[in-house]
Amino acid sequence: MSSIQEKQQVLIDDFDFIEEWMDKYNHIIEMGKSMTTLSEEEKEEDLLVKGCQSKVWLKAEKKGDNVVFKADADAIIAKGIVAMLIDVFSDQPAKEVAHADLSFLEKMGLKDHLSPTRANGLMSMITQMKYYALVFAG
Amino acid sequence: MAYNVHDIRAQFPILNQTIHGHPLVYLDNAATSQKPLAVINAISDYYLNYNANVHRGVHTLSQRATDGMESVREQVRAHINAKEAAEIIFTRGITDSINTIAFGLSSIVKKGQNVVITEMEHHSNIVPWQMLCERTGAELRYFPVNAQGELVINDVDTIIDEDTAVVSFNHISNALGTINPVQLLLKKAQSVGAWTLVDGAQSGPHAMVDVQDWGVDFFTLSSHKMYGPTGLGILYGKRERLEALPPYQGGGEMIETVTMEKSSYAGIPHKFEAGTPHIEGIIGFGAALTFVNELGIENIAAHEAELLAYAVEQCSPIEGFRIIGDSMHKASVLSFVVDGTHPYDLGVLLDQQGVAIRTGQHCTQPIMDAFCVTGTARASFALYNTKEEVDLFKAALEKAVNMLK
Known part of the structure; x- marks a missing residue:
């Protein structure tokens, strides 16, 4: 099992390797398409992440010391972005998720490239993940 | 050409x-149009050469700024064929225009009456009327929309009736592009004596409007959708309708006399133009209108x-x-x-x-x-x-x- 930092580095390298932003988006979309999503029943109103332009549901479960995330979104790019975050943060120690460094987003160029509203949506997703992790870490 | x-x-x-x-x-x-050089230059020219506050000053710059602003009022009058320039009010935008009217009607619209809008309105032509209905107890009704995105007006006589106080709708829908049957709806509204408002946000840049021909009470335009600056709306109102309404906001410019006990209000249009107006915007909008009309x-x-x-x-x-x-x-x-x-x-x-x-x-x-x-x-x-x-x-x-x- 790779650590959060190792996972982040993989993402940074992947994004660095892809030159064109259209292709980076394609990569995000593919991650969205291959993500394990929530069933219709699981998509409860209170799982919706506030501050996203499209609907994003985020679910967290405690597994030992780890926190496991599941998510879904009605737009594929949002789904891809949340899939990316799940890849990094899911099934990791809750304590580490809660205090994880987020500079990888800048290193990926993602924060600069997203429009301010979408960057806010991304931050809302991460804030929600960290919040769950903080609660589970006790 | x-x-x-x-x-x-x-x-x-x-x-x-x-x-x-x-x-x-x-x-x-x-959502918003880009601005031609003529507009950008008019704004620069104002700040480079005759920036001053309007109406109050005796000095030359103030008079130039006032003349510049008032000549645009006349230009707008001519553009929509209003009877007089005093019927043209400069607002902050269409949202402000509609709120001005909806607020003004608070003591005129009564419980038991109804306000009629359509299902294809922008929120700015829905929410102010919902608020008016909450204040007065009036009922909010609307014309539904069919699968083509057109208003369903077969039952116009049951929606607009003797108790209809206000009918307000857009000329062209921003979400669908549909051009609505303005004259038909206005005629019906006028036959029951309702106050009428047409939202021209989307029609301003695409269609000529003659407010006297329509006989509409209020018509509102957005500068920034017509190649002019943001932050400026136009509210046309028939003189007798505007005079019947109380002012929406109090402050400078809109008063005649002020004592510590009571103020008397200025006549139209100033009654509805509290505070320093958006002078540069108005001057820029004048240039935009000229640009559009030349084409x-x-x-x-x-x-x-x-x-x-x-x-x-x-x-x-x-x-x-x-x-x-x-x-x-x-x-x-x-x-x-x-x-x-x-x-x-x-x-x-x-x-x-x-x-x-x-x-x-x-x-x-x-x-x-x-x-x-x-x-x-x-x-x-x-x-x-x-x-x-x-x-x-x-x-x-x-x-x-x-x-x-």
Whole structure:
């Protein structure tokens, strides 16, 4: 099992390797398409992440010391972005998720490239993940 | 004079840039239009040469600024054929215009009466009336919309009745592009003595309006959608209707005398223009009106209609492409979905290819619900758009759809 930092580095390298932003988006979309999503029943109103332009549901479960995330979104790019975050943060120690460094987003160029509203949506997703992790870490 | 779109584009320097390495294709004109050099220069000229506060000053600059502002009032009067310039009020925008009227009607509209709007209104022509109804106990009614995105007006006589106090609707829908049967609705509203308001947000840049011919009580325009500066709206009101309403906001400019106990209000239009007006915006809007009228609104509308028809023809073969609102009477708005894709995703991927469109609900949640869509993608055309841009838009859309499906 790779650590959060190792996972982040993989993402940074992947994004660095892809030159064109259209292709980076394609990569995000593919991650969205291959993500394990929530069933219709699981998509409860209170799982919706506030501050996203499209609907994003985020679910967290405690597994030992780890926190496991599941998510879904009605737009594929949002789904891809949340899939990316799940890849990094899911099934990791809750304590580490809660205090994880987020500079990888800048290193990926993602924060600069997203429009301010979408960057806010991304931050809302991460804030929600960290919040769950903080609660589970006790 | 032939309509030369390439000469026209030269008047809009902002269009000449690349976005993410692609030439900018700006198709978000229903949200706001770009500004020609004439407008930018008029604003610079004002600040470089005659910036001063209006109306109060005896000095030369103040008089020049006042003359500049008041000559635009006259220009707007002529543009919509109002009877007198005093019937033209400068507001902060259409939202401000409609709130001014809805607030003013608070003590006039009574419980037991009703206010009639339509299902395809912008939130700015819904919420102020809901608030008026909450204050007064009046009932809010609306004309529904059919599958083509047209108003269903068969039962106009049951919706607008003897108890109808206000009828307010848009001339052209921002979400669908539908041109509404203004005169028919106004005639019915007038026959029961209702106050009438037409929201011209989308018609201003595409259609000539004669307010006296319509006989409408209030008509409102948005400067920034008509190639003018942001932060400025126009509210036309018939003199007797405006005089019957109390002012919306108190402050400077709108008073005649002030003692510590009581103030008396100025006459129209000043009664509704509290505070220092948006002088630069007004001056800029004057230049925008001149620009538009020199090209001719009919010529502009014909050019845009050609682009819209071409875009429909080009995009229709794309699998899953569905137009939301395909009325026979439409103006320059292509609102659509592509089945199996989300409008936000289309918007992001078009932007990556330099194409600016709008996605979402367009501040018209009720009509999106009526069409059972969470939102649409909307391309809207203006006087400077070209067929080549429609081609770029179509190619970008195809690429986006291929990536998303």
